Amino acid sequence: xxxxxxxxxxxxxxxxxxxxxxxxxxxxxxxxxxxxxxxxxxxxxxxxxxxxxxxxxxxxxxxxxxxxxxxxxxxx
Amino acid sequence: xxxxxxxxxxxxxxxxxxxxxxxxxxxxxxxxxxxxxxxxxxxxxxxxxxxxxxxxxxxxxxxxxxxxxxxxxxxxxxxxxxxxxxxxxxxxxxxxxxxxxxxxxxxxxxxxxxxxxxxxxxxxxxxxxxxxxxxxxxxxxxxxxxxxxxxxxxxxxxxxxxxxxxxxxxxxxxxxxxxxxxxxxxxxxxxxxxxxxxxxxxxxxxxxxxxxxxxxxxxxxxxxxxxxxxxxxxxxxxxxxxx
Numbered sequence: 001x002x003x004x005x006x007x008x009x010x011x012x013x014x015x016x017x018x019x020x021x022x023x024x025x026x027x028x029x030x031x032x033x034x035x036x037x038x039x040x041x042x043x044x045x046x047x048x049x050x051x052x053x054x055x056x057x058x059x060x061x062x063x064x065x066x067x068x069x070x071x072x073x074x075x076x
Numbered sequence: 077x078x079x080x081x082x083x084x085x086x087x088x089x090x091x092x093x094x095x096x097x098x099x100x101x102x103x104x105x106x107x108x109x110x111x112x113x114x115x116x117x118x119x120x121x122x123x124x125x126x127x128x129x130x131x132x133x134x135x136x137x138x139x140x141x142x143x144x145x146x147x148x149x150x151x152x153x154x155x156x157x158x159x160x161x162x163x164x165x166x167x168x169x170x171x172x173x174x175x176x177x178x179x180x181x182x183x184x185x186x187x188x189x190x191x192x193x194x195x196x197x198x199x200x201x202x203x204x205x206x207x208x209x210x211x212x213x214x215x216x217x218x219x220x221x222x223x224x225x226x227x228x229x230x231x232x233x234x235x236x237x238x239x240x241x242x243x244x245x246x247x248x249x250x251x252x253x254x255x256x257x258x259x260x261x262x263x264x265x266x267x268x269x270x271x272x273x274x275x276x277x278x279x280x281x282x283x284x285x286x287x288x289x290x291x292x293x294x295x296x297x298x299x300x301x302x303x304x305x306x307x308x309x310x311x312x313x314x315x316x317x318x319x
Binding site for chain 2 (some may be wrong): 014041
């Protein structure tokens with residue numbers, strides 16, 4: 001599973017959406033109507049899945065932002 | 077009947093024990109927690125009820141343990157319906173004699189312990205879109221008490237924590253309430269001298285000590301309802317009115 005696929009799965013699960021609705025360019029607040037609790041739960045699941053720490057949700061608005069963030073953290 | 081999974085911290089004795097026994101009697105699954113490992117005799121006692129008793133010993137003021145407590149419960153029983161934050165200690169002293177250690181130890185278990193377990197269980201309950209967090213405060217947290225600045229501060233803190241949790245978690249159907257017992261027959265009040273007890277009873281309109289079971293009844297009620305959140309319930313024979 002790629003990083004994107006894992007993140008996609010987490011978001012689909014959390015927001016109860018279809019996979020097709022969660023693409024790299026998808027903005028989760030605007031397009032998926034995620035509220036702050038949703039976002040923190042997604043961040044929390046990503047932290048557990050990848051064993052990383054996401055200090056702030058600032059600058060994270062699309063699925064691609066999350067993928068990139070995780071990739072830089074896991075490469076380090 | 078729907079079998080619930082319930083964690084009761086500090087349930088090796090006193091009010092926590094009564095709460096655990098109530099749920100076990102009704103056939104629910106209860107995670108019994110105390111700071112030290114229970115004796116085989118005590119384990120046999122808890123295991124004699126209709127419900128399943130599971131034992132996880134450790135100190136909730138240690139965030140690593142609090143996390144493990146929630147994680148193991150979720151892993152074993154797949155869900156957590158109710159968390160009862162009951163673990164608590166007293167380290168009484170008049171303020172001018174109260175040491176940093178006495179203040180910190182009380183805050184660490186009573187308030188920070190409640191925070192640590194609540195934080196971890198909230199992650200599980202938000203996902204479930206259901207759950208109850210029931211925190212044990214105290215009448216002293218509302219009215220204060222000489223010699224208990226640390227205990228009163230910790231129990232007042234629990235009320236603020238409970239109400240904030242209630243607001244934060246309400247959008248996902250997770251409920252949080254506090255119970256503020258008054259003078260309850262327990263090891264904690266058993267340590268008091270007759271003279272102190274008599275004097276304390278003067279402040280109780282119903283003129284008797286409460287029973288741990290009377291607190292447990294309310295915990296049972298709160299964990300069965302779905303429209304009360306962010307409230308503080310005084311189980312104190314009317315004591316808070318004299319505060």
